[in-house]
Amino acid sequence: MKTKIILLAIFLCILTNSIHGQDEKRKFLFLETGIDGIGCSTPDKDYIRAVSDPSTSQYYSDKIIALMMLESIGLKFEYRTVSNKFGFSGGLQYTRMITSIGRDSYMSSAPDYFYVHYDPNSINTEYAKVRELNQKVDYLGIPLELRIYPYKDRKVNFYYKAGVSFNLKINSKSDIVFYNDFMEMYRNNVIKVVEKAAPYYTTFNLGLGLKVGKSEKPGFSIEVNAPIEVIFPDKSYFVKPQAGGGFQIMARIPINNPKNEK
Amino acid sequence: MKNNLIKITIGLAIILASCSKEFELDKSVFIPDKDYPDLPAYTEWGYNTFGALYDRDLFLYNSSSVPVKVINTAGKTSFTLKGHKGQSGYSYSNNENSMSLNFDLYGFQPASFSNLMELNDTIIDLTSPLCKVSLMVDTIKYQVAVLNGTLNFRRAQNLIVDKQQIEVILSGTFEFQALIDNEPTSITAGRFDVGIGTDNFFKY
Numbered sequence: 037m038k039t040k041i042i043l044l045a046i047f048l049c050i051l052t053n054s055i056h057g058q059d060e061k062r063k064f065l066f067l068e069t070g071i072d073g074i075g076c077s078t079p080d081k082d083y084i085r086a087v088s089d090p091s092t093s094q095y096y097s098d099k100i101i102a103l104m105m106l107e108s109i110g111l112k113f114e115y116r117t118v119s120n121k122f123g124f125s126g127g128l129q130y131t132r133m134i135t136s137i138g139r140d141s142y143m144s145s146a147p148d149y150f151y152v153h154y155d156p157n158s159i160n161t162e163y164a165k166v167r168e169l170n171q172k173v174d175y176l177g178i179p180l181e182l183r184i185y186p187y188k189d190r191k192v193n194f195y196y197k198a199g200v201s202f203n204l205k206i207n208s209k210s211d212i213v214f215y216n217d218f219m220e221m222y223r224n225n226v227i228k229v230v231e232k233a234a235p236y237y238t239t240f241n242l243g244l245g246l247k248v249g250k251s252e253k254p255g256f257s258i259e260v261n262a263p264i265e266v267i268f269p270d271k272s273y274f275v276k277p278q279a280g281g282g283f284q285i286m287a288r289i290p291i292n293n294p295k296n297e298k
Numbered sequence: 299m300k301n302n303l304i305k306i307t308i309g310l311a312i313i314l315a316s317c318s319k320e321f322e323l324d325k326s327v328f329i330p331d332k333d334y335p336d337l338p339a340y341t342e343w344g345y346n347t348f349g350a351l352y353d354r355d356l357f358l359y360n361s362s363s364v365p366v367k368v369i370n371t372a373g374k375t376s377f378t379l380k381g382h383k384g385q386s387g388y389s390y391s392n393n394e395n396s397m398s399l400n401f402d403l404y405g406f407q408p409a410s411f412s413n414l415m416e417l418n419d420t421i422i423d424l425t426s427p428l429c430k431v432s433l434m435v436d437t438i439k440y441q442v443a444v445l446n447g448t449l450n451f452r453r454a455q456n457l458i459v460d461k462q463q464i465e466v467i468l469s470g471t472f473e474f475q476a477l478i479d480n481e482p483t484s485i486t487a488g489r490f491d492v493g494i495g496t497d498n499f500f501k502y
Contacts, residue, residue: 085343087325147322151459159415161344161467162458163323216460 062120062251063291066112066127070259072282074266076102076275079137083229085163086139086150100150102275104266105134106282110179113291120251123183130176131203133233135275137169149215154226164226165215171274172211173233177203189251197243197259208233210274234268237277241265243284252293259284320464323457323493326359331489336385340489342453344467348379350399350488357383357397357485366468366492370408370501374430377401377449379490383435395436399485401449401472402430411499414466418454424474433478440479447474447485457493465495 079102086100112127139150151163181199210230212223219226241264249255262281327345331337336356337349346365349358359365359381369376380398405428408414422429424447431442451470456463472488 085323087322087327151320151322158453158455160456160458163460165460219460222461 062116062293064114064116064123064125065289065291066110066114066125066257066286067289068112068284068286069109070107070261070282070284072106072108072261072264072280074104074106074264074277074280076104076135076277078102079275083153084137084150085153099140100137101140102135102137104136104275104277104280106266107132107134108284112179112181112286114183116185120189121185123181123185125179125181125183127179128176129179129201129203130174133171133173133175133237135171135173137275138167152212152226152229154222154229164212164219164222166212166226167215168213169230169274170211170213171208171230171233173208174206175203175237176206177201183245185247191248191250193247195245195247197241197245197261199239199241199243199261201239203237203239205233205235231272231274234271234273236269238267239264240267247288249288252290254290255288257284257286257288259286320459323459323464324497326361326365334487337487338489338491340469340471341491342455342467342469343491344455344457344465344469344493345491346493348381348488348490348492350472351484351486352383352397353483355383356385357381357399357488360396363396364498366490366494367498367500368408368411368414368494370499373404373407375403375406375408377403379492397436398434400432400434402432404428404430408499409501411466411494411496412456412463414468414494414499415454415456417451417468420451422449422451424449424472431474431476443477445475445477445482447476448472457495465493467491467493 079100084100108129108131110127110129112125114123114125116123139148149165149167152166152169153161153163155162179199179201181197184196185193186195187193210227212226214220241261243259243261245257245259247255247257260281260283263279264281265279266277268277323344324346326347327343328347329339329341329345331339334351337358338345338347347359348365349356363380365379365381367378367380369378378398378400380396383395383397403422408416424431424444429449431444433440433442449470449472451468453469455467457465457467469491470489473486475482475484
């Protein structure tokens with residue numbers, strides 16, 4: 037098995053070198069923005085109390101649910117090689133992660149709130165009736181991506197993509213939507229029970245892209261990313277993300293034009 | 299006119315007081331015990347559950363009965379656990395094999411449910427003359443001659459929702475040996491975690 041991997045690596049090196057002579061080595065700058073929706077595990081928290089009615093069906097849920105949305109903008113540099121077939125890109129990306137815990141009371145008789153236990157002490161068990169717990173977290177990340185352009189360069193082309201990103205937290209804020217407005221004055225006491233946001237996270241994604249415009253001219257691309265897997269460090273945080281999907285819109289600016297340079 | 303205004307105000311006050319009931323918190327939450335998975339684990343959250351071993355059988359809360367009633371009358375306060383005798387009792391919804399265990403506490407006179415906080419960290423010797431135990435299975439009431447045992451109110455807490463007291467949570471354990479209908483019987487591993495509020499506290 038190990039011998040096969042070494043032989044494959046040597047073969048790829050020889051192939052790359054043999055193509056190198058006819059490689060155009062195009063370079064591009066991408067300005068991109070995107071939005072992803074990520075599904076999360078059902079929250080299982082000691083401080084949340086809500087009892088699901090066992091008679092509710094799978095269509096009329098009254099469970100507590102968690103949702104995650106990632107909004108991002110970024111700047112990337114892409115370097116293409118092997119006759120413009122492969123594009124390697126890296127850059128900088130700012131992401132706002134919006135997470136929310138609420139109750140799925142849609143089409144069920146369940147109340148649209150749940151109970152949050154706060155201020156624990158020996159005499160009183162205190163709950164606040166809460167509609168939503170929200171967290172907004174800003175991350176700065178480095179995306180690394182590989183794009184495969186298997187088809188001849190036309191005005192409109194499909195391509196494939198695989199990517200990974202490493203993201204570090206720069207800011208976070210938790211928020212509560214109370215059922216009763218007068219509980220606003222106890223906001224700071226209640227918010228203490230909410231876990232901190234993850235200090236960093238990693239994503240893996242696969243995608244399909246649509247490139248509009250020929251490579252030597254500015255153009256744009258639309259990418260559909262699915263699945264996207266979000267991985268937090270192995271600790272307990274506000275939500276437990278699983279996988280989801282999303283899309284990106286990218287403005288593409290060619291930095292060089294090898295045909296003209298020749 | 300003034301009388302009407304007073305009546306309306308009192309009516310509104312009653313409606314508002316009844317609105318303070320939290321139906322979601324009345325529901326029972328079953329967390330299985332690690333050692334006895336058929337029994338609810340001992341908790342202190344007001345999960346409205348109780349359970350015990352009646353010799354080798356189960357005595358458990360069920361979904362159709364109010365799990366606990368506290369009744370203060372005639373100089374005594376009764377702490378009554380009502381449920382079911384037999385396997386999987388917590389999901390039963392009929393009256394077959396219904397069972398209730400009643401502890402009469404003499405000398406304890408709570409004026410309202412909030413006075414049940416006085417029971418915090420209280421151990422009651424069930425052989426004491428200030429306590430009487432009785433048992434009802436289906437519609438037959440059995441006299442219980444307690445040989446030994448205790449009822450332990452480990453913790454009493456106020457349950458407060460949005461700064462308003464809803465009920466008092468009583469959590470504790472009980473265990474005793476007794477002659478029930480002249481048959482030696484053991485009730486062991488008893489535990490309860492129940493909420494008592496305006497709907498299940500009675501004084502008359």
